[in-house]
Structures are given as structure tokens and as C-alpha cells.
Amino acid sequence: xxxxxxxxxxxxxxxxxxxxxxxxxxxxxxxxxxxxxxxxxxxxxxxxxxxxxxxxxxxxxxxxxxxxxxxxxxxxxxxxxxxxxxxxxxxxxxxxxxxxxxxxxxxxxxxxxxxxxxxxxxxxxxxxxxxxxxxxxxxxxxxxxxxxxxxxxxxxxxxxxxxxxxxxxxxxxxxxxxxxxxxxxxxxxxxxxxxxxxxxxxxxxxxxxxxxxxxxxxxxxxxxxxxxxxxxxxxxxxxxxxxxxxxxxxxxxxxxxxxxxxxxxxxxxxxxxxxxxxxxxxxxxxxxxxxxxxxxxxxxxxxxxxxxx
Amino acid sequence: xxxxxxxxxxxxxxxxxxxxxxxxxxxxxxxxxxxxxxxxxxxxxxxxxxxxxxxxxxxxxxxxxxxxxxxxxxxxxxxxxxxxxxxxxxxxxxxxxxxxxxxxxxxxx
Numbered sequence: 001x002x003x004x005x006x007x008x009x010x011x012x013x014x015x016x017x018x019x020x021x022x023x024x025x026x027x028x029x030x031x032x033x034x035x036x037x038x039x040x041x042x043x044x045x046x047x048x049x050x051x052x053x054x055x056x057x058x059x060x061x062x063x064x065x066x067x068x069x070x071x072x073x074x075x076x077x078x079x080x081x082x083x084x085x086x087x088x089x090x091x092x093x094x095x096x097x098x099x100x101x102x103x104x105x106x107x108x109x110x111x112x113x114x115x116x117x118x119x120x121x122x123x124x125x126x127x128x129x130x131x132x133x134x135x136x137x138x139x140x141x142x143x144x145x146x147x148x149x150x151x152x153x154x155x156x157x158x159x160x161x162x163x164x165x166x167x168x169x170x171x172x173x174x175x176x177x178x179x180x181x182x183x184x185x186x187x188x189x190x191x192x193x194x195x196x197x198x199x200x201x202x203x204x205x206x207x208x209x210x211x212x213x214x215x216x217x218x219x220x221x222x223x224x225x226x227x228x229x230x231x232x233x234x235x236x237x238x239x240x241x242x243x244x245x246x247x248x249x250x251x252x253x254x255x256x257x258x259x260x261x262x263x264x265x266x267x268x269x270x271x272x273x274x275x276x277x278x279x280x281x282x283x284x285x286x287x288x289x290x291x292x293x294x295x296x297x298x299x300x301x302x303x304x305x306x307x308x309x
Numbered sequence: 310x311x312x313x314x315x316x317x318x319x320x321x322x323x324x325x326x327x328x329x330x331x332x333x334x335x336x337x338x339x340x341x342x343x344x345x346x347x348x349x350x351x352x353x354x355x356x357x358x359x360x361x362x363x364x365x366x367x368x369x370x371x372x373x374x375x376x377x378x379x380x381x382x383x384x385x386x387x388x389x390x391x392x393x394x395x396x397x398x399x400x401x402x403x404x405x406x407x408x409x410x411x412x413x414x415x416x417x418x
Contacts, residue, residue, distance in 0.1 A: 036406050036407070037349050040344060043344075044347070045344060046344075061344055062344045065344075082407075099407070129385070130383070130400070130401075130402025131382050134385045136344075138342070139342075139346070139387075140384060140385040142340070142372075143385070213384060
């Protein structure tokens with residue numbers, strides 16, 4: 001058996017991966033964090049984080065990540081820029097293939113590849129992405145000053161970002177296919193109190209219409225009535241899809257949505273492989289539990305490495 | 310230093326820097342309030358180093374320069390447009406991976 005280059009490779013630098021990196025660096029493991037763009041993950045899509053403890057006034061998604069990265073760097077966490085395209089995890093030496101064909105090897109791997117906003121899958125969506133179809137209200141909201149926009153979805157992200165968009169847009173219509181919202185009561189209360197936010201419940205999007213840019217959405221009420229809502233922008237905030245293209249899903253026993261199940265110590269079904277953050281099969285996807293999972297996983301990695309020795 | 314080869318373009322010098330460039334030009338529309346724009350920043354810096362002399366890698370702050378994004382129908386950032394000979398070759402939106410951008414530029418060389 002050839003020896004592994006690293007004790008631990010952490011794949012993905014969102015809150016879960018960065019916290020794992022912090023704990024790994026402080027535990028003096030020979031670890032590297034691999035990130036395809038720059039550190040961040042989905043929290044970068046959030047304008048303001050009001051529920052991460054320790055920041056009584058709240059903090060921007062970007063600043064929170066910046067602080068997490070700086071904290072891990074202070075303890076010497078090594079990070080590497082690049083995309084992992086394949087993982088061979090079953091042997092004691094785990095082998096990761098990068099997009100340039102090079103390979104990294106480690107005794108243990110923490111998968112923190114996260115998730116991304118889900119596509120709705122209606123005609124016009126792909127063609128008009130970036131031309132009125134958006135998955136990030138924080139990024140694109142300012143393009144919609146004094147315009148009318150639609151938000152698709154009924155969860156926390158949809159309802160909270162609808163309120164955020166009223167800073168720019170004259171009117172924001174939240175379109176949800178069910179007859180009630182899934183968002184928490186406090187989020188709903190903020191949205192209901194905002195006179196620029198309107199709701200179209202029991203309504204599904206049939207297609208997004210526009211030539212050089214979005215001109216409106218074709219809708220169908222659950223009782224069969226069809227209508228057209230003219231809007232300049234459509235924000236798709238309907239949940240997340242796992243970033244799992246590089247993972248051996250069968251070996252990891254992925255659930256039917258493609259997320260990875262673990263035990264309470266973040267161990268997957270493969271020895272020496274942990275999964276943390278939004279890629280994990282779980283109900284609650286918050287920054288605070290992503291961070292907690294990163295810490296737990298490193299303790300499980302340390303235990304695993306001790307058994308190997 | 311990484312990133313010092315990236316050319317910052319404005320509405321006023323867009324024609325000279327991009328449309329009249331002899332080399333293919335990648336233009337990254339970004340803004341300081343956009344997290345994913347910051348996330349691909351290091352990738353843009355690396356591209357500028359790797360394609361030095363072969364393609365021009367540029368950025369435009371859409372807050373300071375509203376005219377050019379409007380002209381190209383940009384309503385989301387990051388949006389990256391590849392120009393060659395004053396024409397749009399390809400346009401992508403979102404924090405795409407480095408490999409995709411390298412392939413896009415290489416095709417236009």
C-alpha cells in the first residue's frame with residue numbers, strides 16, 4: 001500500500017468545510033481544503049445572516065465567511081483552488097482526481113461540497129438565466145430598481161428574499177404551488193407586513209416568457225385557470241440540489257435526492273469518509289449546524305486515524 | 310502578484326479596451342455586494358496570469374458603470390462575456406468553474 005500524501009482532505013469551503021478546516025488545523029493534522037472557486041458556499045447568496053450566534057446585530061453572508069476563512073488561516077489551514085471530478089474512497093488510501101488530471105491522496109476525506117439552488121425546469125428558464133431569471137436575490141436585486149419581479153417558492157429563502165427585493169423593486173409577487181407557505185411564522189409576518197409583497201398561492205409556473213430578457217411568467221392556478229403575469233425578473237428560490245457530481249453515490253448510499261446519509265459522528269458508510277453541511281441527508285440546513293457538523297467530523301477523523309496507526 | 314494582469318474596464322474605455330482589442334477579451338461583470346462575484350475573483354486572477362499575452366481578462370464594476378451591462382442585457386452577476394473582434398462569442402452567468410472558462414477562452418484563441 002502506497003502512503004497517503006495527506007491525513008485529511010476537506011472537499012468544499014462553505015461554513016461546514018471551513019469549520020472542519022479550523023478544527024483540523026488546530027489538531028495539527030496534515031490537512032488541505034480544496035475549493036473550486038473561492039471559499040463561501042451558499043451563504044454567499046444570503047444578504048444578511050441574523051441567526052448565527054455571536055453576532056447580535058447580524059452579519060452579511062460574505063463577512064461571516066471571510067471571518068471563518070481568516071480564523072482557519074490563522075491556525076495554518078492549507079487551501080487549494082481546484083475542482084474535484086472523481087473520488088475513489090473505498091481503499092485505505094483515498095484518491096481524488098482533479099479537473100486537470102492530477103491526483104490527491106489522503107487517509108481520510110470530509111465531503112463538504114454543499115448544495116446549490118434548484119432549477120424549476122420550465123421552458124424559458126435556461127435560455128433566460130442571467131437575462132431576468134436569477135437564483136440569487138442578493139446578487140441581482142439591484143438590477144430591478146423600480147421594476148416588478150416574481151419570486152418562485154414558499155420556503156424561508158423565498159419569503160425572506162422577497163422582502164429583501166422590495167428595497168429595489170416596486171412590486172414583488174411570491175408564487176407558490178401550494179395553498180400555504182412553508183416559511184417560518186416570523187418570516188411570513190415580515191412579508192405580510194410589507195405592502196410591496198404580494199402572494200399568488202396554489203399557482204404553478206408553466207413557462208418563462210421573453211425574447212432578449214424576461215417579459216413575464218405564464219401561470220396556471222391549481223383550479224386550471226391560466227394567466228400571464230408581466231414581470232422584468234423571476235427569482236427561483238425553490239430549494240436546493242446537492243453538489244454530488246463528483247461523488248460515488250452508490251458506495252456512499254446516497255438518498256433518493258442525492259444527499260449523503262451519516263451517523264451522529266458524521267461518518268458515512270465508507271470508513272474514513274465523513275459528510276458535513278448541506279450535502280448531508282438531513283432536515284435542518286442552517287449555517288450554525290453546518291459549522292457544528294464540521295467540528296464533529298474532525299473529531300471522528302482523529303479517532304479514525306488513531307485506529308489506523 | 311496574482312490579479313495585477315486583470316484590466317479594469319469602465320463605460321468610457323469599454324470600446325477601446327474590449328471592442329477594439331486584437332486579442333479575445335473575457336469581461337467579468339461584478340459588484341462589491343455580490344458574494345459569488347467575490348468567489349470567482351481568484352479564478353479570474355488566475356486566468357489573467359495563464360492567458361497573459363493570448364487573451365485579455367477584464368472586469369467591470371456594474372455599480373460604477375451602468376451603460377455597458379444595460380447594452381448587453383446583463384441582469385445578473387457574475388456574468389462573463391467573451392468578445393472576439395468586437396462580437397459576443399459566448400455569455401455565461403453564475404460562479405462557473407475555472408475549467409469551463411478555460412475551455413471557453415481556449416476555443417476563441
